[in-house]
Amino acid sequence: MFGPEHVSRVRQLYKLIFRVHRALPTELRIMGDNYARDEFKRHKNCNLEESRIFLNEWTDYAISLAKQMKPLQQVKRKTVGKYIDPQLLDHMTDEQIVQLYELHKAATQTNTENIEMQEHNTKDK
Template sequence: MFNTEHVGRVRVLYKLILRVHRALPAELRVIGDNYARDEFKRHKNCNPQEAAIFLNEWTDYAINLAKQTKPLNQAKQKVVGNYLNPQMLDHMTEDQLVQLYELHKAASQESDEDSKQLPIDTQNQK
């Protein structure tokens, strides 16, 4: 079991991630919040070695996203996120690859729906 200090750090990190997600567009925020919540729940009872890796990676994510969503960076780059290093795929389990694919599909579906919005036909409205 983990001590209360560890539990406190996990909660602080989780809250930080949700706070950083507030700077994202609404559709990305929903995806990000849901993904983070599921990942934190999924790793609730992991072993200490996995917990250290998990916290390190999510801390890096929070730091990078916070830097990218600063107003000055947004004005310069207008891009959020980083490309995944293809070598990381070699270290992922089959479940992680499936989860990554599902996340990609959900994110792609959101952007497709935004680009396919049709104007409202005002002639058929009463």
């Protein structure tokens, strides 16, 4: 299993992601928080190589989002996120591609649909 240093790094990254999400619009924050929470739970018992990749990708995400949330960047761009390199899709499993598609659908729904979906997910828990 992983040592205390690894566990500490994971906790710090997890907390950082939620802090960065505070700057997002409410709908994106809720979706991002839920997605991050689910992904960290899903990878809780992964192997060393998967853990390394997982932490690197989430660290890159947190840094990228933090840069985008700076006030000056918000004034310039007024958008959040970036496009995925299509070559990355070649390395994804079918399950990951489906999950990415579902995330895309959730991100592009109207505010009303997002609220309804969140209410439905809250009732299921």
